[in-house]
Amino acid sequence: MTTLNNINAAQLEEQLELWEKEEVSTFLSKQPEREEEFFTLGGFPVKRSYTALDTKDIPLEDIGLPGQYPFTRGPYPTMYRSRYWTMRQIAGFGTGEDTNKRFKYLISQGQTGLSTDFDMPTLMGYDSDNEMSDGEVGREGVAVDTLADMEALFDGIDLEKISVSMTINPTAWILLAMYVALAKRKGYDLNKLSGTIQADILKEYMAQKEYIYPIAPSVRIVRDCITYCADHMKRYNPINISGYHTSEAGSSPLHEIAFTMANAVTYVEEVTKTGMDVDKFAPRLAFFFVCQADFFEEIAKFRAARRVWAKIMKNQFGAKKPESMRLRFHCQTAAASLTKPQYKVNIIRTTVQALAAVLGGAQSLHTNGMDEAFAIPTEEAMKIALRTQQVIADETNVANVIDPMGGSYFLENLTSEYEKKIFEILDEVKQNGGTVKLIEEGWFQKHIADFAYETALRKQSGQKPVIGVNKYVEEDEKVDIETHPYDPTTADRQIARLQNVRATRDNQKLNTLLEQLVEVAKDEAQNIMPITIELVEAGATMGDIVEKLRTLWGTYRENPVF
Amino acid sequence: MPTPSAELFSRLKTGDLRAASRLMSRAESHDPATIATLGEIYKSAGRAHIVGLTGVPGSGKSTLVSRLVSEIRKSGRKVGVIAIDPSSPFSGGSILGDRIRMTNLVLDEGVYIRSMATRGSTGGLAKSALTAVDILDTAGFDVIIIETVGVGQDEVEIARASHTTMVVSAPGLGDDVQAIKAGILEIADIHVVSKCDRPDSNRTITDLKTMLAMGINISIKDQSNKPVWQVPVVGTSSETGEGIDKLITTMDKHREAHLTSELGEERLKRIAEYRTFKTAEDLLRNRFFDSTSERISALVEKISKRELDPFTASDELLGNIAF
Amino acid sequence: MSSPIRVLLAKVGLDGHDRGVKVVARTLRDAGMDVIYTGLHRTPLEVVNAAIQEDVDVLGISLLSGAHMTICPKIMDLLKEKDAEDTIVVVGGVVPDEDVAFLKEIGVKELLLQDTPPAKIVETLTRLVEERGPR
Numbered sequence A: 001m002t003t004l005n006n007i008n009a010a011q012l013e014e015q016l017e018l019w020e021k022e023e024v025s026t027f028l029s030k031q032p033e034r035e036e037e038f039f040t041l042g043g044f045p046v047k048r049s050y051t052a053l054d055t056k057d058i059p060l061e062d063i064g065l066p067g068q069y070p071f072t073r074g075p076y077p078t079m080y081r082s083r084y085w086t087m088r089q090i091a092g093f094g095t096g097e098d099t100n101k102r103f104k105y106l107i108s109q110g111q112t113g114l115s116t117d118f119d120m121p122t123l124m125g126y127d128s129d130n131e132m133s134d135g136e137v138g139r140e141g142v143a144v145d146t147l148a149d150m151e152a153l154f155d156g157i158d159l160e161k162i163s164v165s166m167t168i169n170p171t172a173w174i175l176l177a178m179y180v181a182l183a184k185r186k187g188y189d190l191n192k193l194s195g196t197i198q199a200d201i202l203k204e205y206m207a208q209k210e211y212i213y214p215i216a217p218s219v220r221i222v223r224d225c226i227t228y229c230a231d232h233m234k235r236y237n238p239i240n241i242s243g244y245h246t247s248e249a250g251s252s253p254l255h256e257i258a259f260t261m262a263n264a265v266t267y268v269e270e271v272t273k274t275g276m277d278v279d280k281f282a283p284r285l286a287f288f289f290v291c292q293a294d295f296f297e298e299i300a301k302f303r304a305a306r307r308v309w310a311k312i313m314k315n316q317f318g319a320k321k322p323e324s325m326r327l328r329f330h331c332q333t334a335a336a337s338l339t340k341p342q343y344k345v346n347i348i349r350t351t352v353q354a355l356a357a358v359l360g361g362a363q364s365l366h367t368n369g370m371d372e373a374f375a376i377p378t379e380e381a382m383k384i385a386l387r388t389q390q391v392i393a394d395e396t397n398v399a400n401v402i403d404p405m406g407g408s409y410f411l412e413n414l415t416s417e418y419e420k421k422i423f424e425i426l427d428e429v430k431q432n433g434g435t436v437k438l439i440e441e442g443w444f445q446k447h448i449a450d451f452a453y454e455t456a457l458r459k460q461s462g463q464k465p466v467i468g469v470n471k472y473v474e475e476d477e478k479v480d481i482e483t484h485p486y487d488p489t490t491a492d493r494q495i496a497r498l499q500n501v502r503a504t505r506d507n508q509k510l511n512t513l514l515e516q517l518v519e520v521a522k523d524e525a526q527n528i529m530p531i532t533i534e535l536v537e538a539g540a541t542m543g544d545i546v547e548k549l550r551t552l553w554g555t556y557r558e559n560p561v562f
Numbered sequence B: 001m002p003t004p005s006a007e008l009f010s011r012l013k014t015g016d017l018r019a020a021s022r023l024m025s026r027a028e029s030h031d032p033a034t035i036a037t038l039g040e041i042y043k044s045a046g047r048a049h050i051v052g053l054t055g056v057p058g059s060g061k062s063t064l065v066s067r068l069v070s071e072i073r074k075s076g077r078k079v080g081v082i083a084i085d086p087s088s089p090f091s092g093g094s095i096l097g098d099r100i101r102m103t104n105l106v107l108d109e110g111v112y113i114r115s116m117a118t119r120g121s122t123g124g125l126a127k128s129a130l131t132a133v134d135i136l137d138t139a140g141f142d143v144i145i146i147e148t149v150g151v152g153q154d155e156v157e158i159a160r161a162s163h164t165t166m167v168v169s170a171p172g173l174g175d176d177v178q179a180i181k182a183g184i185l186e187i188a189d190i191h192v193v194s195k196c197d198r199p200d201s202n203r204t205i206t207d208l209k210t211m212l213a214m215g216i217n218i219s220i221k222d223q224s225n226k227p228v229w230q231v232p233v234v235g236t237s238s239e240t241g242e243g244i245d246k247l248i249t250t251m252d253k254h255r256e257a258h259l260t261s262e263l264g265e266e267r268l269k270r271i272a273e274y275r276t277f278k279t280a281e282d283l284l285r286n287r288f289f290d291s292t293s294e295r296i297s298a299l300v301e302k303i304s305k306r307e308l309d310p311f312t313a314s315d316e317l318l319g320n321i322a323f
Numbered sequence C: 001m002s003s004p005i006r007v008l009l010a011k012v013g014l015d016g017h018d019r020g021v022k023v024v025a026r027t028l029r030d031a032g033m034d035v036i037y038t039g040l041h042r043t044p045l046e047v048v049n050a051a052i053q054e055d056v057d058v059l060g061i062s063l064l065s066g067a068h069m070t071i072c073p074k075i076m077d078l079l080k081e082k083d084a085e086d087t088i089v090v091v092g093g094v095v096p097d098e099d100v101a102f103l104k105e106i107g108v109k110e111l112l113l114q115d116t117p118p119a120k121i122v123e124t125l126t127r128l129v130e131e132r133g134p135r
Helices: A009-030 A096-108 A120-124 A147-153 A172-185 A202-208 A215-232 A244-248 A253-273 A278-284 A295-316 A345-359 A379-395 A409-431 A435-441 A443-461 A490-504 A507-522 A529-537 A542-553 B005-013 B017-025 B032-044 B061-074 B098-105 B129-138 B157-161 B178-182 B201-214 B244-259 B262-304 B310-319 C019-030 C044-053 C068-081 C097-105 C118-132
Strands: A114-117 A164-167 A195-197 A239-242 A285-291 A329-333 A364-366 B049-055 B079-085 B094-096 B111-117 B143-149 B164-169 B190-193 B219-221 B227-230 B233-235 C006-011 C034-037 C058-063 C088-093 C110-113
Touching (some): A096 A114, A096 A147, A096 A379, A147 A490, A172 A195, A172 A542, A215 A253, A215 A278, A239 A253, A244 A285, A253 A285, A253 A409, A253 A435, A285 A295, A285 A345, A295 A409, A329 A345, A443 C019, A443 C118, B005 B017, B005 B032, B017 B111, B049 B157, B061 B143, B061 B244, B079 B098, B098 B111, B111 C034, B111 C044, B129 B143, B157 B262, B190 B244, B233 B244, B262 B310, C006 C019, C019 C034, C019 C088, C044 C068, C088 C118
Parallel strands (some): A164 A195, A239 A285, B049 B143, B079 B143, B094 C034, B190 B233, C088 C110
């Protein structure tokens, strides 16, 4: 086994001891350190300084080179030297027309990929005129009920030329069906379409809580999206297996990655059960992580995630193609770290987090707006957030060297620590019955709730400093922010189009198709996508489809864990 | 000004659930007028079938209760549920989550759900649970389910307080039937195996039947040694609905068996005895603490230095209380 | 021993963010209160019915979706209609400054929004219940 440094360990140990006894001791007596012990935000202890001793046992092949197994240093050999990460700021509010305008604005400001946020009714499968949608239409995202809304959303945008991400989960397959139907209408080649649906339903039961049906049928739907895209849409990522939400729900960075990997393994298992070869679909599995505030920990975390995934795909699933083993991820800076008081400071937080994401090798990045704690972002907030990425890309030169942190004693040590702990957790999950069973038992949720609680206590005590909230607090701060207003005409406009679609479609045909949907749903071996595409083309609303399947599958009700 | 308890009682008798709700909150009141009213409520109750349902965490108890309630409602009967969860031993507080499993019932006027915590009382029942039962009884509820968590030898009060005790076990929670581990096997009038849609549930049912056959309480006999009730094992699935109506029939049969036998009277007497003991014990404890906590503090230093022993000290303190 | 304060924590509407409400539940439990949680996706009617059956001292509504201007008035109206106006209502989560006055006008006693330290929540609820007095 070749390791990182060819060193004389004994000599170095001696040097270290001497240093502690002399230079360090002398200094400590004059100026003690700020804490007894130092930890990362995730709870990993960190030393005063790291040396070659801390990396001497790391196998060289674990570190490797960019674009080569185990991809610790990056999924591609040239990374940002060929192409910067995609600058993908999320947008979504009002009706399709409203968001379409914001899309076009962002593209004009230099954004290179689109990312769509949907309103709560769309996320949860309710039509805009459903009682549950009251007060929520177009508020936190764009309202989509029918294919007609999708047409308005992407009007004048060439889907073959720009990649589109849709942040949607339990109803992801319906949005995908609409996307495909739209592309067909416009004569696009499905294999040229680049983009993604988030579609990671398992993390919903764990963290974000956007779900409709019980676990088994929901996982089947995800499986269908993956196999459909593998067969029909070569450039499309049918899933973004996410850790972001787990982190935002309160988990530690370690659990963010470990739980994501547990979910990923479950999806791969489900798809391989259909008989599809792992190398056929794995290259298009994508990930989505947060970039939290502990600068070096986040970089180590990303590197460890890549290494872990590569090893899992190779060793557990027997993948042969390198594309199946390389982890690609979208990243978002941490909304949970942003504050309402002294909100402009959020720009600084976001900048540092964005830098860590870049040094960590993200493929795509959304930087949060300074108004995150107030409302959905204004144009101004998004512009500054975008400029943040552009400054990093164009003015700092950090993108010119791949994995510049590679070889750092500290980073390599922390990366390996993370890798080790992630595999330990994955083993524990396996021993205890697997991901789905542990979700049902609330195992993941308990860990998340525990860390969230501890974090709240640490914030309260000041042990975790948050500027503006428990440190450097400004008692009589004058808040002068302009926030994105909610247009009160949104619901009416949206419902008008919805009713128009209902009135002008062939309802008999629709009902026949809905019956067929149930038949397809009952047969687990069938893929639900084709019938769904037919349905949306026939003017089916999201509610039509979701409610019909509810009669078959029922509604999921969680057992909350505190 | 708070509405007088007597007035709430009048309203309660007409089925006023707002009054019921407020009275339940006063179940531990020290106010003599309220206590008197609670006594009246006790006397006006006695119609309802009180069903105790217990099982270890994870046994699917709450989901089962939810199904049971829906099913019982179909016969037009009104159902109350007292859902009891343990309090934190450290803070005395609690998070009560049973009603989440029953959200589909919350808009039905014929269903009433009240959550409570054990708060220091050992035995599994909350102090005010039986008073709450009386209140719902008086308000016209036909079946009142007391749902508790059965986790150990101590948690058997439910059997002493209810007409029919059901113990729920789930398959796959371990090699042994948890009811055995928990020591609550013998208290059941009906054993329920939940999650019967699972393939391993048959084994649990068989295990239970075997255990019962080997054990003492296989059948409850009357004075002439005739078996009045044979403890059955009923399999149910909250997911498919299987076994739920059978469980209700069994439950109703148990009620019948007791209403028409001497055993039923015996049981009522035992329940009355238990309640009285508990109420007296509680009163005693309160009065003791009220009158002695200061005096104990004064003696504590001597006791800790072993100059005085706890036996002598207690005797002294008890001797000085007015009962 | 006096009866503990009973609190119903409610998530109303489609908003699924429960990190905050769960931290609050634990905090209140650790302060000796009895906390009843409604679970996610509840309607105003379901929440009010539960609040009444449980005869809670405090109804805490957690909202991060911006739908408070629709949901809170509905809840306050229902509480009034069902003779439960003596329930102390507080709101947690995300509410823009400009909406606070309206919510207080319709009867919400306090807003305990993001970053409110857990201890402050305990102190506030305890104080509000004391001020209300016995019922």
